[in-house]
Amino acid sequence: MAAVEAFDAVDLIRAKRDRRELTTAEIDWLVEAYTRGYVADEQMSAMTMAIFLNGMSRREIRDLTMAMIASGERMDFSGLGKPTSDKHSTGGVGDKITLPLMPLVATFGVAVPQLSGRGLGHTGGTLDKLESIPGWRAEITNDEMFAQLRDVGGVICAAGAGLAPADKKLYALRDITGTVEAIPLIASSIMSKKIAEGTSALVLDVKFGSGAFLQDIERSRELARTMVELGEDAGVATSALLTNMNVPLGRTIGNANEVRESVEVLAGGGPADVRExxxxxxREMLALAGRDGEDVEGALDDGRAMDTWRRAIAAQGGDPDAELPVAREHHVVTADRDGVLVEQHALPFGIAAWRLGAGRARKQDPVQHAAGIELHAKPGDEVRAGQPLFTLSADEPERFGRALEAVEGAWRIGDAGEPVQDGGPLIADRIGR
Incomplete structure (x- = not known):
């Protein structure tokens, strides 16, 4: 005889459609039954749309997150003998911060288990960037990960399939049903993976602005607050920074380009915004791990963070001294007049880099590691007629046309004294205790 199910999916869909809160037991059953295939995709699609339209209470979001964690394994780093701290970014154009950040924090005796993903659409994935380093491996075993955390202090690698499998299934469904932007679903997706990962401290880099996942700062603030609450409820010390993604971060977009820029930061240089x-x-990651007041700038400037980077790359089979790939073709766009660069919108440049081959439209698509954009001027910079503004790079020159279409109208040169449209300071707010 078939087992009798505790609930009926249609009843729960109707309840959420009619704005009733789901109980803990209902949410637990829904996630478990969906993960094992009893609740069908079309039923979960209806549920995600009901959640998108009607929202969830803090308790419901917490229950959803914990049910997604319970669908798989949980990692435990308590045997390392040192605190763990991690960072998650909601993604943006030119956001390569994970690369210099992991070795910098690890330098101070805090283990950084940075389980990362691949890019889809205009936001580049951390693993795609690192795979432009010859020999570097994203897929490592749990034993290799623990050994590297113990010996080097930090690791950037692919998350195992065993962490929150319910999220993997639900994420793919949201992508094709127009429910990606639902804050309860974003928050539970991110936090189920991060809590299951086993870190004791977590810092969230939540973007807002033209190149961000959620463009409106108040929506981004709501997401940040929701995720900080989820972390704290689960016993993970959590804080969030709200950061500006109206303008591309740094001067490079694209995989190998962003690795080069990250290495510049680790060498004590690099663009001011990436360093900041x-x-x-x-500082946030160290403070949450109980290591407040460390000389973070000093570790970038004196080479300690670079040493940790080189050891981490080598531990995963990469050659930190190898030449990074360079694109075969380049197209330079120059200023048509003297003046000041007053606008440079992030999203069109992200889309252009994607069209050049730096991103993927489908999960199975390869990325071209050398493709991307180098920005020679940023908002506020004075420019002269004929001066290069940015360079597009690709292996196939036929990609330049559609990339140029993407950035048409995305930048503007104004007169001296004209206000710069950059959306304000890089770090707009901090959320957490």
């Missing part, structure tokens, strides 16, 4: 955000997030 790396230092701010490192």
């Amino acid at each position: 955000l790396t230092i701010a997030l490192a």
Whole structure:
């Protein structure tokens, strides 16, 4: 005889459609039954749309997150003998911060288990960036991960399939049903993986602005607050920075390009905004791990963070001294007049880099590691007629046309004294205790 199910999916869909709160037992059953295939995709699609339209209470979001964690394994780093701290970014154009941040924090004796993903659409994935380093491996075993955390202090690698499998299934469904932007679903997706990962402290880099996942700062603030609450409820010390993604971060977009820029930051240089955000997030991660007041800038400037980077890359089979791939073709866009660069919108440049081959439209698509964009001027910079503004790079020159279409109208040169449209300071707010 078939087992009798505790609930009926249609009843729960109707309840959420009619704005009733689901009980803990109902949510637990729904996630478990969906993970094992009893609740069908079309039923979960209806549920995600009901959640998108009607929202969830804090308790419901917590229950959803915990049910997704319970669908798989949980990692435990308590045997390392040192605190753990991690960072998650909601993604943006030119956001390569994980690369310099992991070795910087690890330098101070805090283990950084940075389980990362691949890019889809205009936001580049951390693993795609690192795979432009010859020999580097994203897929490592749990034993290799623990050994590297113990010996090097930090690791950036692919998350195992065993962490929150319910999220993996639900994430794919949201992508094709127009429910990606539902804050309860975003928050539970991110936090189920991060809590299951087993870190004791977590810093969230929540973007807002033209190149962000959620463009409105108040929506981003709501997401940040929801995720901080989820972390604290689960016993993970959690804080969030709200950061500006109206303008691309740094001067490079694209995989190998962003690795080069990250290495510049680890060498004590690099663009001011990338350095500023790396230092701010490192301070947050260290403070939550009980290591407040460390000389973070000093570790970038004296080579200690670079040493940790080189050891981490080598531990995963990469050659930190290898030449990174360079695109075969380049197209330079120059200023048509003297003046000041007053606008440079992030999203069109992200889409252009994607069209050049730096991103993927489908999960199975390969990325071109050398493809991307280098920005020679940022908002507020004075420019002269004929001066290069940005360079597009690709292996196939036929990609340049559609990339140029993407950035048409995305930048503007104004007169001296005209207000710069950059959306304000890089770090707009901090949320947490």
